[in-house]
Amino acid sequence: MKRLAGKVLCVDDEPGIVRSLQWLLQKQFEVFTATSGAEALELVKQHDFDVIISDQRMPGMTGVEVLREVRQLSPRTMRILLTGYSDMQAIVRSVNESEVFRFINKPWNIAELPKVVAQAITIAKTQPTDEDATDVSEEAPLVANGERILVIDDDPEMGRAVSELVGASARVSYTRNLADAVGILNSEAVSVIISETRVGSIDATRLVRLMKSKHPEIVTVMLTAESDADTITTLINQGQIYRFVPKPIRTGYLKIVLQSALRKHQALANDPALTFRHTVEATSAGTIEAFMSDVQKVAPQAEAAVADKAGGFMASLGAGFRRLFGVG
Amino acid sequence: MxxxxxxxxxxxxxxxxxxxxxxxxxxxxxxxxxxxxxxxxxxxxxxxxxxxxxxxxxxxARRDLLTIHEAGNVNLTRLFANALWDKDFAPFVAQVQMIDARACQEIADVDDDKGKKVAPPEKKACFTDLGKRIMALPDFKAIDAKVFASMKKSTVFKIKVFDLRGVTVYSSEHAQIGEDKSTNAGWRSAAFDGVPKSELTHRGKFSAFEGVVENRDLISSYLPVLDPGSSRIVGVFEVYSDVTPFLKQIQQTSEQxxxxxxxxxxxxxxxxxxxxxxxxxxxxxxxxxxxxxxxxxxxxxxxxxxxxxxxxxxxxxxxxxxxxxxxxxxxxxxLGQMVAGVAHQLNTPLAFSQNNILMVKDALQSMELPMKVAGKLSSILEDVEGDKVTLKVAQLKANLDKLQDGNVDVSMLQEMLKDVLGGIDQMSELVVHLRDFTRLDRAATTNADLNKSLHTVAYIAQTVLPKNIELVEEYGELPSVECNPSQLNQVFLNLINNAAQAIDGPGRIRIRSLADDDKVRIEIQDNGSGIPEHVLPNIFDLYYTTKPAGEGTGLGLAIARNIVTEHGGDISVSTRAGVGTTFTVTLPIRLSEPLAKAA
Structure with missing residues (x-):
């Protein structure tokens, strides 16, 4: 019976929405509905859901709170946040607290939503659950095994802060130039990328999104002072950002994020199948080309280019693009 | 000001x-x-x-003149005495001594009206009589002639001789002979002390040797006559000498x-x-x-x-x-916040309505073939007479899948469309409230039902507020209030938004209204954190905000108060930390003066 391909829970305080979602999805999936967070959590305790779709704005518990609870109760359930109201704080929390799979705006695309749900169900049914790194505290020393961490930020202080946090346990590369970043990613096996959303005048989220689409084992942490909800939404859906850290950054919080990012990477590296849980949406056409041309513009200022007077850097940059993103 | x-x-x-x-x-x-x-x-x-x-x-100058002339007169007297005394005057005086003057002298003096002792007329007459007797003496004429002769052409205007009794023995002015000078200070000085005494006088008329002269300055000197060869005073001379020219000179100098x-x-x-x-x-x-x-x-x-x-x-x-x-x-x-809330509010019914309509549309699409088949069947049935119809099943079997797809639960489609209608109702309700909120289509000042306004504002606010904040509306019976509802809506929305911002997590905002005589009172009460004491006095101040720079303008409450004040009303606040805050807006039912046309 294809109708019973997976169990989906739809949560929204507006009955019209849950009924509508039910009608849309019930042809393919077994659909349960709840009109409040509490009701949803009761159902989660009784059933083993593959996917939960929750509205953000609800009385009582918010969507992020519901998804956070669901993550505790049922880690294998894939979490999708649904909202028509762009609330920056909700988005950041959805990333950091609930590790959502997708962020879907109302009104949804009637053709796409069932596909996203089907993909999530496939992942939930076929891929193991990644262990969650919740037992990280600020006091505990940072544990690492010589992984490489790439820090991309205009502010060198960020690179120093990360270096101080990891000490000798991991290697930290800092750059403010995206061409250098591409060079490092090409020559080293980077485990964690900590990146600002904009570096110089270039949108660095594209690098993160592209890297994640081709190398899902890399864990990405975004730093920003920006509060553009659309940028963050795109980062979640196309970049599967592990954590989102708003600036100004608190060192203790950065340490927790860094530790859990390193553990996440270990888990992903140990069991490549896990990476499917972090499958991203396809980046829009032309993104790679636009990003390449931007990076080539700043390439002459890159440290590697300055060191390599023979001009081989540009050639190797092109090769790096080919290898990393399979184009160019 | x-x-x-x-x-x-x-x-x-x-x-x-x-x-x-x-x-x-x-x-x-x-x-x-x-x-x-x-x-x-x-x-x-x-x-x-x-x-x-x-x-x-x-x-x-006068003193000098007096002194010089006195000295001159002394010399003159000496000369005169030397020349005339022994031979002429001494015997004559001796003869006069023979005439007894005591009878005259014994006549007592009397006080005049100024209290000064003066001789009474009978005494003067007695002495005049004595003079007549002296002039009657035989030697008188000879002496008189000698005196005149020796004094001719001199500056001496008059000579008098007195004996030691004070009797005028001789005077070149004959009428004065016999006069008593015994009380005269000048005579006494000369006769008793032997000291000459001089005096400068001006006389309008004066009987001189040469006859009567006028306007003359004269020095009169009383001079003792000493017995030649001894210092015995034997008589007294009085000499009048003319100093008019000298005095004139002195006066001229003085004048100068x-x-x-x-x-x-x-x-x-x-x-x-x-x-x-x-x-x-x-x-x-x-x-x-x-x-x-x-x-x-x-x-x-x-x-x-x-x-x-x-x-x-x-x-x-x-x-x-x-x-x-x-x-x-x-x-x-x-407005942006409101629009965002409204957009979200619209989005929900829009989302499921769109979804439902698209699904109904798909369902209708899939019903097309079965409907055609049914239509065809019905026309076949119409033409058929009898009980049996023969169908070519092959073609139908080929499209069996499509026919089965079309076997849609129509009641579900009806349900979907019912939801869509419900969604449309929600959207129209929102539109109605939006229109009521802005009231752009009405007059600025009107008689408004504030309960309706409050409900509209509450409805609009609800779209923006977190869903775990409950809005409780408790409206009392209100008369219609003359006001600018659009402005008051702005005030109420601001107060409700503020109340919501004071609440962290779940909470409740009560909106109350009640009539109070010719006023209405509207309360917005929250159970939030309350307003800190140091903030409270400033909350209505222009530009005062506790929000980070760039987030709050500090104008909300200032504008709210402005609007309420312009309505002749009052806005007040009471707060308790941890318990909540109540803003109370009091408005008069009738405006006392027309509102400014500001928005």
Missing amino acids: QFRLVRYFTLASLGMFGLVALSLIYFERQQGDFFQRTGDEQRTFFNEVQQSFAQQQEQS IRSTASANQTKLEAAAVENQAAVDATSYRQFATIGLLLALLFAALLAIVRRAEKIIQQQEADRAHTHQQLAQSEKMAS
């Missing part, structure tokens, strides 16, 4: 300058008066000195001195006048200079103050402009 800098400055500084000028004039005048008084005193003193000098000079003094005085006066004029002129120049300097100072200060006022006005205008912009941006911000 506007501070009129230039006006206040002008008034204050002109007043001050006036005072300065007045006090300067006062002191200048005091000084001038003092100078004039001193000058006058000096001139008076100088004048007195000159006068006294001239007087002293004349007096001393006086005129010189007067000239000096005049010069001095002129100089004083000149000085005074010079002083006055200096004083006027000083006044003019100070006045000019004050005027310059005033002009400079006025220029500065005017410039300052221009800058202040500019700043005021800038501030007003900024305020206007901020108020606008505040309005835009709350």
